[in-house]
Structures are given as structure tokens and as C-alpha cells.
Amino acid sequence: MERVPILKIGDILIVSIQVDLEDQSVLTLQEDLAEAVVKHAARGVIIDISVVEIVDSFIGRMLATIAGMSRMLDAQTVVVGMRPAVAITLVELGLNLGGVRTALNLEKGIALLDHVRSAAR
Amino acid sequence: MTAAREMPIASNGDVVLVRQYVRGVAVEMGLSLVDQTKVVTAASELARNALVYAGGGAVRVETVENGRRRGVRLTFSDEGPGIPDVDRAMTDGWSSGTGLGLGLSGSRRLVDEFDLESAPGKGTVVTVTKWGR
Ligand SMILES: Nc1ncnc2c1ncn2[C@@H]1O[C@H](COP(=O)(O)OP(=O)(O)OP(=O)(O)O)[C@@H](O)[C@H]1O
Ligand SMILES: [Mg+2]
Numbered sequence: 001m002e003r004v005p006i007l008k009i010g011d012i013l014i015v016s017i018q019v020d021l022e023d024q025s026v027l028t029l030q031e032d033l034a035e036a037v038v039k040h041a042a043r044g045v046i047i048d049i050s051v052v053e054i055v056d057s058f059i060g061r062m063l064a065t066i067a068g069m070s071r072m073l074d075a076q077t078v079v080v081g082m083r084p085a086v087a088i089t090l091v092e093l094g095l096n097l098g099g100v101r102t103a104l105n106l107e108k109g110i111a112l113l114d115h116v117r118s119a120a121r
Numbered sequence: 122m123t124a125a126r127e128m129p130i131a132s133n134g135d136v137v138l139v140r141q142y143v144r145g146v147a148v149e150m151g152l153s154l155v156d157q158t159k160v161v162t163a164a165s166e167l168a169r170n171a172l173v174y175a176g177g178g179a180v181r182v183e184t185v186e187n188g189r190r191r192g193v194r195l196t197f198s199d200e201g202p203g204i205p206d207v208d209r210a211m212t213d214g215w216s217s218g219t220g221l222g223l224g225l226s227g228s229r230r231l232v233d234e235f236d237l238e239s240a241p242g243k244g245t246v247v248t249v250t251k252w253g254r
Binding site (some may be wrong): 020021022023024048053054055056058060061083084085086088089092093094095 | 133134136137140141144154155157158159161165166169213220221223224226227228230231237
């Protein structure tokens, strides 16, 4: 089973999904992230899916769960780098990632987090 | 053309292997990137259903041809409990468990042809076809 590394930069956690994850690894990542948010008192979580080739209902649910969970732990989640083909497929699948913030790339994701935090101050 | 291949679906790892193999065949059949993504996503949903609800099953992956069109056909079969009410199972958002209830209904939208046969106690067979443009 693959374990996805969680990087920490300041008070932001960054996860970059690099391989086709099996369901168990997805659940482990969810738990690891919840623990890391608390442990590092993180204010933001960025999930980079720029090399992810498909997002099915399982991964989609993980993204929504992580967003909801980090909100409850006082952090914001941004999903960055979704491929156009993935976005088209998600819409047709019927998955509504309404509660999940997205940005086109890592840089824009970090800028979005900064913006959200300065607005909250 | 690639010969038909039968793959087991007995673990989460098998679901990953099915996704990867279907991707390869879709590329070979000349499907566009969006169509590859759609058929691989449908394959992932249907393989997971066989694993979760039937404790496992198998998929037959084959190439199809119709005149100048080429495509990929996937037949998922299991000998699980079957689906008592197919219409309800095909409804967006209906799940017997804690799922989003999008696997079957969403997969139908992602492919060109979709056929589901299920009988309680006998199992379920789902056949989907995605054609190149
Ligand atoms: N192979 C199968 N054998 C038995 N029942 C099945 C099978 N596939 C689907 N079902 C039933 O049909 C329902 C709907 O399936 P569908 O894939 O649409 O949603 P889900 O699996 O509940 O959630 P999701 O796939 O969105 O996470 C399931 O909850 C299950 O009861
Ligand atoms: Mg399902």
C-alpha cells in the first residue's frame, strides 16, 4: 500500500498525489491529514492532483471529507491542478464538489489561502 | 488488436490494475483523452461495486470494431447477492450503504452503451462500451 507524504511549509500542509491510489491508501491519507492538521496547528491544506488521471466517486468523497474535516479543525482546504478531462468527467459522473475550494495550480492555491486568512482576520 | 483479457477483481489493488489496463486499451483504440478518462472512471466505479457488494468478481476487457469505429467493451460480472430493484439502484444518489449512489447512474452517463443484468441471489453483470469518435 502506498503512503502519501505530507509536506509542511509554515502553517500550510501540502499533499501531492503522485500515484494511482488504491482505496485503502486514500482512507489512510484522510486520517494522516486529520492528525497532521492538529499536530502542526495547520491553517491550510493544499491537495495537488495535477498528475491524477481520474477522480472517481471514492476520491471525490475523500476530497469533500478532507475539506469538511479541516474546516472543523480550523483549517482551509484547496484542491489544485485538476486536469480538464477530470473536471469534465466529474461533472458527468454527477459528483458535486460544492464545498471544496479549487485553484488552477499550486501558486494560485497558496495565494487563495493567504487571501482567505487575511479576510478572516 | 489486443486479445480480450479476463481480470480478477478480488482486492483494492486489483481495482487499480483494472483502471490501468483499461486506460492502455482505450489509448490503443484511439479514444480521446476525455473519453479515456470517462471509461476509466466508469471502470473504477463498476470494479469497486463488484468488490464491495459482491465480495469480488471479474472483468472482461475487449476491443470492439464497427466499420471504422473502434472502442473498448468491459463486462463486469460477479456472483454476489444481485440487485433487487435495478431502477432504484440506477437512481442518482441512491445507495444501500454510505456511498454517494453515483457509481451506476454516473457510469451510464460516462459511456456510450450500458447494460445491467441482475437477479437476486444470482449475481450481477454490467456491460459498458465506449467508442472512439
Ligand atoms: N455488483 C453489485 N452487486 C450487488 N449490488 C450492487 C452492485 N453494484 C451496485 N449495487 C447496489 O446498487 C447501489 C447503487 O450503486 P452505486 O455504485 O450507484 O452507488 P454506491 O456504490 O452506493 O455509491 P458510490 O458508488 O457513489 O460510492 C449500491 O448501493 C448497491 O446496493
Ligand atoms: Mg458504487
